[in-house]
Amino acid sequence: xxxxxAPRRLPVVLRNRAFGAVWVAQVLTQAAGRMFQVxxxxxxxxxxxxxxGDRGLASGVFLAVSTLPAVALxxxxxxxxxxxxxxxxxxSAAAVAGLVAAATAGWTHLGSPPMAVAxxxxxxxxGCQALFDPCLTTSVPELVDDADIEAATGFELATQxxxxxxxxxxxxxxxxxxxxxxxxAGCAGAYLVAAALVAVTRFPRATTAPAGTAAADTAPPRRTxxxxxxxxxxxxxxxxCFAAVNVFSTALYVVMPLYTRAVLHAxxxxxxxxxxxxxxxxxxxxxxxxxxxxxxxxxxxxCLALLAVALGTPGxxxxxxxAVAALIVAGWCVGAIGVxxxxxxxxxxxxxxxxxxxxxxxxxxxxxFPLSSLVFGALGDxxxxxTLCLLQAVGVLPLAAALWSIGRxxxxxxxxxxxxxxxxxxTRSAPAASAAGAALEEAR
Numbered sequence: 001x002x003x004x005x006a007p008r009r010l011p012v013v014l015r016n017r018a019f020g021a022v023w024v025a026q027v028l029t030q031a032a033g034r035m036f037q038v039x040x041x042x043x044x045x046x047x048x049x050x051x052x053g054d055r056g057l058a059s060g061v062f063l064a065v066s067t068l069p070a071v072a073l074x075x076x077x078x079x080x081x082x083x084x085x086x087x088x089x090x091x092s093a094a095a096v097a098g099l100v101a102a103a104t105a106g107w108t109h110l111g112s113p114p115m116a117v118a119x120x121x122x123x124x125x126x127g128c129q130a131l132f133d134p135c136l137t138t139s140v141p142e143l144v145d146d147a148d149i150e151a152a153t154g155f156e157l158a159t160q161x162x163x164x165x166x167x168x169x170x171x172x173x174x175x176x177x178x179x180x181x182x183x184x185a186g187c188a189g190a191y192l193v194a195a196a197l198v199a200v201t202r203f204p205r206a207t208t209a210p211a212g213t214a215a216a217d218t219a220p221p222r223r224t225x226x227x228x229x230x231x232x233x234x235x236x237x238x239x240x241c242f243a244a245v246n247v248f249s250t251a252l253y254v255v256m257p258l259y260t261r262a263v264l265h266a267x268x269x270x271x272x273x274x275x276x277x278x279x280x281x282x283x284x285x286x287x288x289x290x291x292x293x294x295x296x297x298x299x300x301x302x303c304l305a306l307l308a309v310a311l312g313t314p315g316x317x318x319x320x321x322x323a324v325a326a327l328i329v330a331g332w333c334v335g336a337i338g339v340x341x342x343x344x345x346x347x348x349x350x351x352x353x354x355x356x357x358x359x360x361x362x363x364x365x366x367x368x369f370p371l372s373s374l375v376f377g378a379l380g381d382x383x384x385x386x387t388l389c390l391l392q393a394v395g396v397l398p399l400a401a402a403l404w405s406i407g408r409x410x411x412x413x414x415x416x417x418x419x420x421x422x423x424x425x426x427t428r429s430a431p432a433a434s435a436a437g438a439a440l441e442e443a444r
Contacts, residue, residue, distance in 0.1 A: 011151070011155070012144060012148045012151045012152050012155060013155055016143065016144055016148065016152075017201075018143050018201050018202060018203065018204060019140075019143040019144050019148075019152055019155075021197045021198070021200075021201040022090070022136070022139075022143060022197070022198060022201055023155055023156065023159060024194075024197055025090070025094065025193075025194035025195075025197040025198050026136055026156065026159050026163070026194075027159050027162065027163050027166075028190040028191070028193055028194040028197075029094055029097070029129065029132055029163075029190065029191060029194045030129075030133075030159065030163035030164065030167070031163040031164075031166045031167040031170075031190060032097075032101070032167065032186070032187040032190035032191055032194075033125060033126075033129045033167065033187075034163060034164045034166070034167025034168055034171070035166075035167035035168075035170050035171045035174065035183060035186065035187060036101070036121075036122070036125060036167075036171070036183055036184065036187045037063070037066055037122075037167075037171070037253070038167060038168050038171030038172065038253075038271075038275055039170075039171030039172060039174055039175045039180075039183040040062060040118055040122065040171075040175075040180070040183065041059045041062060041063065041171075041253065041254075041257050042171060042172040042175050042176075042257055042268060042271050043118075043175045043179070043180050043183070044058045044059045044062060044118075045058075045059055045257040045258065045261055055258065055261070055380070055381070056254065056258055056376070056377040056378065056379070056380025056381040057374075057377045057378050057380075057381055058115070058377070059254055059257060059258075059373075059377055059380075060254050060373040060374045060375075060376060060377015060378060060380070061119070061373070061374065061377065062118065062119060062122060062373075063253055063254060063369070063370075063373035063377070064369070064370035064371075064373040064374050064377075065119050065122050065123050065126070065370075066122045066123075066125075066126045067126065067366045067369040067370050067373070068123065068126070068370055069123065069126045069127035069129075069130040070126065070129075070130040070362050070363055070366040071363045071366050071367045071370070073127060073130055073131075074130075074360055074362070074363030077130055077131050077134060077135075077362075078134075078356040078360065080131065080135075081131075081134060081135045081138055082356065085203075086135055086138065086139035086142060086203065087139075087198060087199075087201065087202075087203050089131060089132075089135045090132060090135055090136060090139070090198045091195050091198040091199040092195075093128040093129075093131045093132040093135070094128070094132060094191050094192070094194040094195035094198060095191070095192065095195035095199075096124075096128050097124075097125050097128035097129070097132075097187075097191040098188050098189075098190075098191030098192035098194075098195055099188075099192075100121060100124045100125055100128070101121070101125065101184050101185075101187040101188035101191055102184075102185075102188035102192070104117065104121040104184045104188075105181055105184040105185040105188055108179075108180045108181040108184060109181050109185075113180075118180070121184065125187070128191075130362065133362065134358035134361075134362055136156065137156065137354075137358050138354055138358060139203065140152050140156055141205065141351075142203045142204070142205045143203060143204070143205065144205075162279075162283060164279050164282065165275075165276060165279025165280060165282070165283060166279075168272070168275030168276060168278065168279050169272050169275060169276045169279070170186075170272070171183065171272070171275070172268035172269070172271040172272045172275070173268055173269065173272050174186060175268060176267065176268035176269075228349075228353045228356050228357050228360065229360065232348065232349070234348075234406070234409075235345060235348060235349070237406050237409075238297075238341065238403070238406060239361060239364045239365065240364070241399055241402055241403050241406060242337075242341075242364075242365055242403075243364050243365055243367055243368050244368065244399050244402075245304060245396060245399050246365060246366075246368045246369060246372060247368045247371060247372045247375075247395065248311070248372070248391070248392045248393075248395035248396050248399075249307065249311070249330075249334070249392065249396065250368075250369050250372050250373070251372045251373070251375075251376035251388065251392055252278070252311070252327075252330070252392070253373070254372075254373055254376045254377050254380060254388075255376060255380070255385055255388045255389060255392070256271065256274050256275070256278075256327075257271055258380045258385045258388075259274075259314060259323065259385035259386075259389070260274060262384070262385055263314075263318050263384070263385050263386060264318070264320055264323070266320070270320060273320075273324060274323060274324065274327055277323075277324040277325075277327040277328045277331065278327040278328070278330060278331040279331060280328055280331065281327060281328035281329060281330060281331020281332040281333075281334070281335065282331035282332070282334050282335040282338075283331075283335060284328075284331070284332050284335060285303075285331060285332035285333060285334060285335025285336035285337075285338070285339070286335035286336075286338060286339050287335075287339075288332075288335075288336065289303075289335055289336030289337070289338070289339040289340055290339050290340065290343070292336060292340070295407055296340040296341055296343075296344045296407070297403055297404060297406055297407025297408075298404065298407060299336065299337070299340050300337050300340060300341065300403045300404075301400050301401065301403045301404030301407075302400075302404075303333040303336050303337050304333070304337070304396055304397075304399060304400035304403055305397065305400040306329065306333050307329075307330055307333040307334070307396055307400075308392075308393045308394075308396035308397045308400060309329075309393065310326045310327070310329040310330035310333065311326070311330055311389060311392040311393045311396060312389055312390050312392065312393025312394075313325075313326040313389075314326050314386065314389045315385075315386040315387065315388070315389030315390040315393070316386075316390075318386060345357070345361070376388055376391075379391075
């Protein structure tokens, strides 16, 4: 007598309406944020700045402004996420972003705005996103059953790659077709729809006990961000290493538009193709990185070495096809690193520390982005984009060796976690990212 195979279950985004609605809201907000960032940089490089001598600096300043809130507001973000209902935080952040984008669209429709308007809108939208993203990660256990946490986390993390791909593709194309007004109007619509979706969604497992009740009194005390990282030296070293990597890897978002304009002598469609190549590679890495053998630090070190080669290749070969292929490889490395280390962090960080940890993780990984944008933007006005590509490669190589050496230290838990993960799949005490299908474009 043969056993009847178990029926195949639908993906969690289809059988859990609450999570599905919030997932769609995540796609909309992150795609809008990415489209705004990429589109405005292309507008600055190809349309707004007349002189070729300050295109790099203008785009670098814009990207620096876009990342400051995630760094500067990390303690406030952690406090808000820990104290306020997550549905309220998510809906409010998306709604404020939508109103900011709508007001900016109205201004740009009436006339060409000063550069300060683009920078101010970038600052406000980035502040809303800095609150939305870690709050969403923290709220996953409130939306799904414990058995679905891994699958839901995989969807939530993979969406960052998918949204980045869509936003990066649309940004330059929308700017070429409808100028800056088209970008901010599209972002406003996406943010407002996302806010409405979250507002009408019930979080079935959200805690409702207000501060001061017995439930709140019995909860473990919340620790400061400094205390969280002090108790996790391995994680602290890994995050600092990735922050240093970001000085060179995130310079792509300054270098790619300059490379498109000055080296390939192309237009928005080519800029969109390069952004798409990076996004496709990241998505592929997100779904294949979990299958790579070895510990997280071993895989991460190898992927960083390959990333260095991919970043330097366009500097040696000035060809559109070569650049596209190199960015696919670079994106794959980013995705593979993300899936391994997010899974590792989800297992190592206690549930009570997750709100603060995800906020400080975002802050640490983004702390060097303003520096990277300003430095490579300024260098882009004096050095060729091909030289900047080679500088990126030279900077990442020693950090690949540093990440590998972190895993060899006596207090590094990566090897033990990797070996224990399959055996521990049936008894989890905290949410764990799926070993197959999780993704995070965290090296951005």
